[in-house]
Amino acid sequence: xxxxxxxxxxxxxxxxxxxxxxxxxxxxxxxxxxxxxxxxxxxxxxxxxxxxxxxxxxxxxxxxxxxxxxxxxxxxxxxxxxxxxxxxxxxxxxxxxxxxxxxxxxxxxxxxxxxxxxxxxxxxxxxxxxxxxxxxxxxxxxxxxxxxxxxxxxxxxxxxxxxxxxxxxxxxxxxxxxxxxxxxxxxxxxxxxxxxxxxxxxxxxxxxxxxxxxxxxxxxxxxxxxxxxxxxxxxxxxxxxxxxxxxxxxxxxxxxxxxxxxxxxxxxxxxxxxxxxxxxxxxxxxxxxxxxxxxxxxxxxxxxxxxxxxxxxxxxxxxxxxxxxxxxxxxxxxx
Amino acid sequence: xxxxxxxxxxxxxxxxxxxxxxxxxxxxxxxxxxxxxxxxxxxxxxxxxxxxxxxxxxxxxxxxxxxxxxxxxxxxxxxxxxxxxxxxxxxxxxxxxxxxxxxxxxxxxxxxxxxxxxxxxxxxxxxxxxxxxxxxxxxxxxxxxxxxxxxxxxxxxxxxxxxxxxxxxxxxxxxxxxxxxxxxxxxxxxxxxxxxxxxxxxxxxxxxxxxxxxxxxxxxxxxxxxxxxxxxxxxxxxxxxxxxxxxxxxxxxxxxxxxxxxxxxxxxxxxxxxxxxxxxxxxxxxxxxxxxxxxxxxxxxxxxxxxxxxxxxxxxxxxxxxxxxxxxxxxxxxx
DNA sequence: AGGCTCCGGTTATGCGATTAAGCTAGGTTA
DNA sequence: TAACCTAGCTTAATCGCATAACCGGAGCCT
Numbered sequence: 001x002x003x004x005x006x007x008x009x010x011x012x013x014x015x016x017x018x019x020x021x022x023x024x025x026x027x028x029x030x031x032x033x034x035x036x037x038x039x040x041x042x043x044x045x046x047x048x049x050x051x052x053x054x055x056x057x058x059x060x061x062x063x064x065x066x067x068x069x070x071x072x073x074x075x076x077x078x079x080x081x082x083x084x085x086x087x088x089x090x091x092x093x094x095x096x097x098x099x100x101x102x103x104x105x106x107x108x109x110x111x112x113x114x115x116x117x118x119x120x121x122x123x124x125x126x127x128x129x130x131x132x133x134x135x136x137x138x139x140x141x142x143x144x145x146x147x148x149x150x151x152x153x154x155x156x157x158x159x160x161x162x163x164x165x166x167x168x169x170x171x172x173x174x175x176x177x178x179x180x181x182x183x184x185x186x187x188x189x190x191x192x193x194x195x196x197x198x199x200x201x202x203x204x205x206x207x208x209x210x211x212x213x214x215x216x217x218x219x220x221x222x223x224x225x226x227x228x229x230x231x232x233x234x235x236x237x238x239x240x241x242x243x244x245x246x247x248x249x250x251x252x253x254x255x256x257x258x259x260x261x262x263x264x265x266x267x268x269x270x271x272x273x274x275x276x277x278x279x280x281x282x283x284x285x286x287x288x289x290x291x292x293x294x295x296x297x298x299x300x301x302x303x304x305x306x307x308x309x310x311x312x313x314x315x316x317x318x319x320x321x322x323x324x325x326x327x328x329x330x331x332x333x334x335x
Numbered sequence: 336x337x338x339x340x341x342x343x344x345x346x347x348x349x350x351x352x353x354x355x356x357x358x359x360x361x362x363x364x365x366x367x368x369x370x371x372x373x374x375x376x377x378x379x380x381x382x383x384x385x386x387x388x389x390x391x392x393x394x395x396x397x398x399x400x401x402x403x404x405x406x407x408x409x410x411x412x413x414x415x416x417x418x419x420x421x422x423x424x425x426x427x428x429x430x431x432x433x434x435x436x437x438x439x440x441x442x443x444x445x446x447x448x449x450x451x452x453x454x455x456x457x458x459x460x461x462x463x464x465x466x467x468x469x470x471x472x473x474x475x476x477x478x479x480x481x482x483x484x485x486x487x488x489x490x491x492x493x494x495x496x497x498x499x500x501x502x503x504x505x506x507x508x509x510x511x512x513x514x515x516x517x518x519x520x521x522x523x524x525x526x527x528x529x530x531x532x533x534x535x536x537x538x539x540x541x542x543x544x545x546x547x548x549x550x551x552x553x554x555x556x557x558x559x560x561x562x563x564x565x566x567x568x569x570x571x572x573x574x575x576x577x578x579x580x581x582x583x584x585x586x587x588x589x590x591x592x593x594x595x596x597x598x599x600x601x602x603x604x605x606x607x608x609x610x611x612x613x614x615x616x617x618x619x620x621x622x623x624x625x626x627x628x629x630x631x632x633x634x635x636x637x638x639x640x641x642x643x644x645x646x647x648x649x650x651x652x653x654x655x656x657x658x659x660x661x662x663x664x665x666x667x668x669x670x
Numbered sequence: 671a672g673g674c675t676c677c678g679g680t681t682a683t684g685c686g687a688t689t690a691a692g693c694t695a696g697g698t699t700a
Numbered sequence: 701t702a703a704c705c706t707a708g709c710t711t712a713a714t715c716g717c718a719t720a721a722c723c724g725g726a727g728c729c730t
Contacts, residue, residue, distance in 0.1 A: 005653075008458070008480040010686055021710050026688060036707055053479040055455040059394030060686035063715050076424070089411075092441055101457075104439035106427055120390040122436075123343070144388040145343040231623045259624035266626050286621065288566045289594035291601045318340075345716055356680050361718055371677060395716035398685050 009052035017048050025049075029056070058101075062123075069100050071315060072119055074129040076106040087301070090308045091128075098312055100125065116141045126315040128152060131166070132199060139164060148315055165314040167307075168324040169299070171203050175210025175251065177297045177328045178279045179220075182249045187277060188220040191247035193227040193237060193257055204253050207281065211251050223247065227257060234260035238268050246276055255280035255287055255296055262290060262335070278335040292334030299326035344387035352383050360384075364391070393436075397458075406430055406650060407454055408439045409464040422636070425643045433647055435460065451476045461650040463487060466501070467534065474499060483650055488534075500649040502642075503659040504634070506538050510545025510586065512632045512663045513614045514555075517584045522612060523555040526582035528562040528572060528592055539588050542616065546586050558582065562592060569595035573603050581611050590615035590622055590631055597625060597670070613670040627669030634661035 011029070015022040020041065027035040028045040062068050073088065092102045105119070116138035119127050126148035134151055139162055142149050152167040175192075182190060192211055194204035212222050225240065227233050238261065241247060252258030258280030265272055272278050272292060280287060283298030301307070307325040314321045346364070350357040355376065362370040363380040397403050408423070427437045440454070451473035454462050461483035469486055474497055477484050487502040510527075517525060527546055529539035547557050560575065562568050573596065576582060587593030593615030600607055607613055607627060615622060618633030636642070642660040649656045 006479055006481045008455070011688095012686075020708095022687080023689075023711080024709065027709095030688085032689085036709080038708070041708080053476050055452050055476070055480060057398075057458055057686050058456040059458065060398050060715090061688075063392070063395050063398060063685095063717095064687045064689090066715065088441065102441075104441060106423065106437075106439060117390050120343070121393040123392055123394065141388050141390070144341055145390060146341045229620070256620065256624075259621070263624045263626055263628075285564070285591065286594070286624070289591075289598045289621070290625070291598055293598075346718095347716075355678095357717075358681080358719075359679065362679095365718080367719085371679080373678070376678080392716050395685090396718075398687095398715095399717045399719090401685065 008057070009049075009054040010057070011054075013052060014045060014049050014054060017052070018045050020045065029054075068123045068125050070122060070124040071095055071100050071102045072122060072124040072127045072129075073102055073104045074106075074115075074119065074127060074133065075104060076109055087304055087307070090304045091311060094305075094308045094312055095315070098316060100315065111135065112138045113141055120145045120147060123147075126150060128167075128311070130199070132202070134164070136162065148318055150311060150314060163320060165311075165319075165321045166323065167311070168322070169203075170324055170326060170328055171206035172210035172213070173328040174281050174297045174299065175207035175212075176214040177210075177330050178207075178251045178281065179211040179214030181279065181295075181297075181330045181332070182251070182277065183215050183218050183220060185249070185277065187248040188215075188218075189245075189248045190215060190220055190251065191223045191225070191241060191249070192251040193225050193253050193261070195253055195257060196226050196228055207251070207253060222251075227253075229257065229260070231260055231263060234264040235267065237261065238264040238270070241276075242268060242270075246270065249277035249279070251279050252281075254282050255284045255294060256282075258294055258296075259286055259290060262292075262294065273335045279330075283331050287331070287333060295333045295335045296331050297328050298331050300329045301326055343392070344384075344389040345392070346389075348387060349380060349384050349389060352387075353380050355380065364389075403458045403460050404435050405457060405459040406435050406437045407457060407459040407462045407464075408437055409441075409450075409454065409462060409468065410439055411441050411444060422639055422642070425639045426646060429640075429643045429647055430650070433651060435650065446470065447473045448476055455480045455482060458482075461485060463502075463646070465534070467537070469499070471497065483653055485646060485649060498655060500646075500654075500656045501658065502646070503657070504538075505659055505661060505663055506541035507545035507548070508663040509616050509632050509634065510542035510547075511549040512545075512665050513542075513586045513616065514546040514549030516614065516630070516632075516665045516667070517586070517612065518550050518553050518555060520584070520612065522583040523553075524580075524583045525550060525555055525586065526558045526560070526576060526584070527586040528560050528588050528596070530588055530592060531561050531563055542586070542588060557586075562588075564592065564595070566595055566598060569599040570602065572596065573599040573605070576611075577603060581605065584608075584612035584614070587613060587615050589617045590619045590629060591617075593629055593631075594621055594625060597627075597629065608670045614665075618666050622666070622668060630668045630670045631666050632663050633666050635664045636661055 011022045011025045015025045024037060025045055027037055028042050029049060095102045111133040112135040115133055120142060124147060127142060128150045130153040131151035132153065139149055143163060150165040150167060153169060192208050194208055195201060208224055215222060225237055227237050250261060252261045258278055262272060262278060265276060270276055280294050280296040283296040287294035287296050302325045307323055310321045310323055313319060346357045346360045350360045359372060360380055363372060363377050364384060430437045446468040447470040450468055455477055459482060462477060463485045465488040466486035474484055478498060485500040485502060488504060527543050529543055530536060543559055550557060560572055562572050585596060587596045593613055597607060597613060600611060605611055613629065615629050615631040618631040622629035622631050637660045642658055645656050645658055648654060
């Protein structure tokens with residue numbers, strides 16, 4: 001019952017059938033410049049290759065050539081906002097044009113040396129990875145394998161200066177923009193939530209810091225509170241506010257958390273924005289689904305194309321680049 | 336200025352330093368069973384490997400072994416809902432436990448033979464891919480390279496019977512469940528929207544069909560309309576309804592589209608659900624952010640673990656499996 | 671003394687591809 | 701007629717690794 005497993009065709013197979021050497025086949029299929037092979041042979045080789053369904057073996061090729069066309073994008077959370085999605089897409093296309101293959105690896109949740117070993121085993125040209133996953137030892141290991149490292153995410157700058165490129169997200173700026181807006185509207189008694197969970201908490205803390213730094217000098221205060229991504233948690237937060245006295249304005253970390261808060265506020269009979277203003281962040285479609293429509297801080301890409309181009313430069317020319325290609329901008333709506 | 340590029344350490348480097356042959360190194364590092372190498376040599380080799388930051392070259396290894404540990408998950412859109420995300424994560428972990436590496440390739444938007452060639456070049460053990468990207472010729476090419484094919488998505492069954500495994504999504508069932516619910520509540524004049532765009536339109540059409548088949552026999556009618564994923568488009572749809580007469584109930588394709596419709600309905604002063612009921616699908620968090628809370632049809636995973644297990648079976652044992660592991664279930668809320 | 675076993679390795683080969691360096695037959699030129 | 705081209709290939713080495721097969725010496729048995 002064990003059917004014979006098909007073996008992918010190799011240049012050797014083609015060579016045999018065409019009655020030439022593998023070298024010739026290789027020259028033909030790669031259109032090697034300067035090789036003197038007549039058109040008749042070329043067509044014969046090519047048609048046989050076609051007939052056999054030949055597909056070059058990428059890793060055999062890169063093993064021989066000693067260079068890799070692989071770029072690894074390490075990211076475990078598949079869902080990550082429209083901005084990142086667009087960026088990822090652009091990057092993929094442009095890398096492909098440069099002869100690279102961008103593969104996303106969402107495998108392990110691990111970090112440091114262990115993670116670096118996994119990535120290095122694939123011998124990519126570069127690894128694009130959230131900076132939280134990097135440790136000095138991990139970076140060292142990657143560099144020993146001549147793999148470019150590009151750190152992304154919140155405060156990617158933190159790992160700067162070790163031969164690592166960075167792609168920074170100005171989360172402090174996001175908070176600041178929210179703060180400036182609320183201050184301008186005359187609010188002084190502010191509140192903010194910070195999400196629980198490893199990665200999110202970091203981002204949240206930075207956004208909170210931006211908010212505080214923006215409103216502090218004007219004498220405004222910010223109460224902050226942890227929150228989970230659930231309606232129950234939102235309700236609890238709102239209950240605390242009702243107990244302590246409703247803040248004049250709330251910065252809800254991002255649109256999704258703000259959406260939960262808005263629901264909870266409405267349940268509690270709080271009029272938004274009359275009694276309490278609300279600002280989200282990311283400016284996702286949700287903002288325009290809710291009534292009242294949610295005011296938000298969006299990260300405006302300065303130029304996704306240009307950014308992708310810089311990343312490419314880091315990969316191909318093996319230079320170090322430091323980017324922070326999103327400008328936080330307030331989008332004012334009803335809340 | 337051209338600094339010398341570091342060369343990743345190889346077993347040859349280790350062998351030289353340790354004063355043994357590469358074979359010994361290989362045996363040691365792979366803990367080859369049955370080889371008789373004393374502990375003293377083992378520790379020496381291992382510590383040198385460590386010192387050099389040695390990481391095995393995955394593709395050299397698989398080239399030699401003649402087998403690939405790569406499974407390719409071809410998926411363009413990074414954002415694909417929480418269900419798909421969870422599934423992807425499970426799959427990754429379980430495949431890893433079996434010694435496979437799941438990589439996501441979102442490269443090209445292309446399909447058919449050209450796409451198949453790209454995938455085949457990486458010599459994966461299996462390719463998991465939306466069935467829309469597969470053509471008979473493409474499948475043929477993959478099979479020639481001994482690559483397992485697993486088709487996913489809407490009506491993946493369409494490509495059944497060619498040695499291809501399928502992972503089907505019961506979108507007809509989603510529509511049906513919505514229909515049954517609305518019928519049960521006594522509505523007879525229904526409306527539905529179908530998203531524009533290649534992939535979404537297919538899903539939408541299937542959900543619509545399910546709805547129609549469920550309510551048709553009872554004499555209910557379904558008006559359907561195209562819609563874009565934008566507030567403007569939602570407003571236009573609502574305007575049409577106001578002109579033609581408000582439907583008693585609406586099936587909004589999914590939660591996101593329903594959210595937009597809800598906003599537009601509220602803007603038009605329509606009371607939901609009193610004047611018009613609304614049912615979404617996917618049961619995302621958004622449902623619990625909106626007020627009124629959105630009723631939705633969720634695809635309940637029968638067992639993500641079991642499903643992942645079956646996929647693994649297809650990959651490892653090279654068998655053909657056909658799965659449809661999500662059951663559509665109505666989640667009743669306010670609308 | 672000769673044969674056997676076991677230890678601690680080594681040698682050799684090949685996976686699929688690339689590529690520098692040959693090599694041969696036929697034609698051209700001095 | 702000999703020397704020299706050139707077209708059209710082929711040979712062989714190599715990338716990093718795995719693995720079957722082998723090998724020399726020490727110790728033991730008969």
